[in-house]
Amino acid sequence: MNMGQCHVIEQAPAATAATDAYALLFELWQRSSPGRRAATVAKYRKVLDAFAAFTGGMPLADVRRRNLLAFRDHLLASCQSPATVRHKLGIIRTLFGTAVDHELAASNPAAELRMQEAVRRKARIAFTADDLNRLFRAEIHIAGRRPKGGGREAAFWLPLLALFTGARVEELAQLLVSDVRRAKGLGHYLHISDDAGHAQLKNPASRRRIPLHATLLDCGFLDYVAGLQGAGLLFPDLRANPRGKLGGYFSTFFSGYLRRKVGIGDGRKVFHSFRHTFKDACRAVGMEEEVHDALTGHVAPRASRRYGNEQYPLEPLFEAIARFDIPGLDIGHLYTRVPARPRYGAALRPVSAYYGIVIAFAPPRSRQDSAPFVLAIWQGLEVGFDIASNELFFGELPRNKRVLVDAWIEIHREELMANWYLGRQTGEYFRVEPLR
Numbered sequence: 001m002n003m004g005q006c007h008v009i010e011q012a013p014a015a016t017a018a019t020d021a022y023a024l025l026f027e028l029w030q031r032s033s034p035g036r037r038a039a040t041v042a043k044y045r046k047v048l049d050a051f052a053a054f055t056g057g058m059p060l061a062d063v064r065r066r067n068l069l070a071f072r073d074h075l076l077a078s079c080q081s082p083a084t085v086r087h088k089l090g091i092i093r094t095l096f097g098t099a100v101d102h103e104l105a106a107s108n109p110a111a112e113l114r115m116q117e118a119v120r121r122k123a124r125i126a127f128t129a130d131d132l133n134r135l136f137r138a139e140i141h142i143a144g145r146r147p148k149g150g151g152r153e154a155a156f157w158l159p160l161l162a163l164f165t166g167a168r169v170e171e172l173a174q175l176l177v178s179d180v181r182r183a184k185g186l187g188h189y190l191h192i193s194d195d196a197g198h199a200q201l202k203n204p205a206s207r208r209r210i211p212l213h214a215t216l217l218d219c220g221f222l223d224y225v226a227g228l229q230g231a232g233l234l235f236p237d238l239r240a241n242p243r244g245k246l247g248g249y250f251s252t253f254f255s256g257y258l259r260r261k262v263g264i265g266d267g268r269k270v271f272h273s274f275r276h277t278f279k280d281a282c283r284a285v286g287m288e289e290e291v292h293d294a295l296t297g298h299v300a301p302r303a304s305r306r307y308g309n310e311q312y313p314l315e316p317l318f319e320a321i322a323r324f325d326i327p328g329l330d331i332g333h334l335y336t337r338v339p340a341r342p343r344y345g346a347a348l349r350p351v352s353a354y355y356g357i358v359i360a361f362a363p364p365r366s367r368q369d370s371a372p373f374v375l376a377i378w379q380g381l382e383v384g385f386d387i388a389s390n391e392l393f394f395g396e397l398p399r400n401k402r403v404l405v406d407a408w409i410e411i412h413r414e415e416l417m418a419n420w421y422l423g424r425q426t427g428e429y430f431r432v433e434p435l436r
Contacts, residue, residue, distance in 0.1 A: 125273060207311070
């Protein structure tokens with residue numbers, strides 16, 4: 001057989017007795033794995049049926065490693081990707097583990113089965129700033145087009161939300177209007193959960209809260225939310241696919257839009273690339289891994305993270321999002337309000353956060369820098385305060401927010417002075433207690 005080509009190999013149906021044995025195995029696996037999603041159960045059944053057909057109904061106890069290797073080669077020859085084949089072999093390994101547990105087989109023939117494969121390119125990669133600028137200057141964001149296949153307003157908002165939250169497409173697509181919430185004294189955030197009947201999440205760590213970046217507010221996202229009637233879906237024009245996924249058809253639409261309308265031809269760049277972009281940007285601004293894992297819902301490997309409350313505290317998340325920045329991104333044409341122009345952006349070194357205000361120092365620009373000052377950031381506004389006098393260096397804050405900053409500086413003036421001079425010498429700044 002020419003391995004450079006893909007072949008569809010017809011298999012004889014399994015014998016009745018073997019079919020019964022495989023059906024029993026599947027039933028036993030289901031009993032040992034309660035709570036599995038319907039899509040997962042269907043996938044396991046499909047793989048087991050394919051393996052039974054491939055072996056011609058071979059009794060479970062007679063299956064050997066060579067049969068699994070032949071099945072692997074059969075899948076590869078039928079043009080399935082190495083990642084897909086590896087996943088299917090993992091399913092077979094799990095099912096035969098159940099067979100061993102229930103004495104349907106003496107050993108697991110799929111144990112320790114490895115695939116030798118060439119080094120592959122990364123399946124998904126991040127967008128560049130140039131990619132993003134091209135995307136947000138294509139017809140949906142420039143000409144006001146709202147295609148039905150893209151879920152109307154979802155076509156405009158989902159890319160922006162994904163870029164500034166790192167959330168998965170389905171997590172965003174299934175949001176309710178009521179999932180856009182406000183934390184008193186901090187600001188608005190997205191509540192990602194599977195509380196609603198239609199909602200599904202990848203894993204328990206996916207339940208989380210993600211503060212809304214100031215750029216989303218500048219683009220009018222809260223105005224969009226306020227304009228929705230009722231308490232239904234945040235993007236009511238998205239249509240679920242046969243598996244019930246509200247983001248399924250949208251993902252297909254978005255990939256086609258990238259290729260045909262935006263001109264991004266690299267097949268590794270898809271909607272999930274926003275998640276890679278978000279993670280890269282978090283690392284670039286020096287965000288702690290624990291914090292950006294909490295924002296993206298990645299499973300944390302450290303044992304210490306299993307202790308404490310289920311959800312990560314909001315204050316450090318708001319502080320982290322205030323630092324989030326993508327150099328070279330230019331989407332000012334989407335703003336519905338005039339934002340303050342940050343002077344320091346990702347170079348900030350936060351030292352405290354309270355009531356939605358992030359307090360930070362900026363690295364000195366020169367040896368002849370100005371007198372000691374501290375920055376207060378609130379909803380995209382960046383304001384400089386003289387530490388000695390509380391006078392404004394630049395920018396403006398609402399009166400109630402300025403009162404809070406003034407009071408905090410009065411309490412911590414000596415610490416702030418010491419912090420300023422330490423930072424100029426070492427580049428390191430210590431934390432300061434927030435206003436209580």
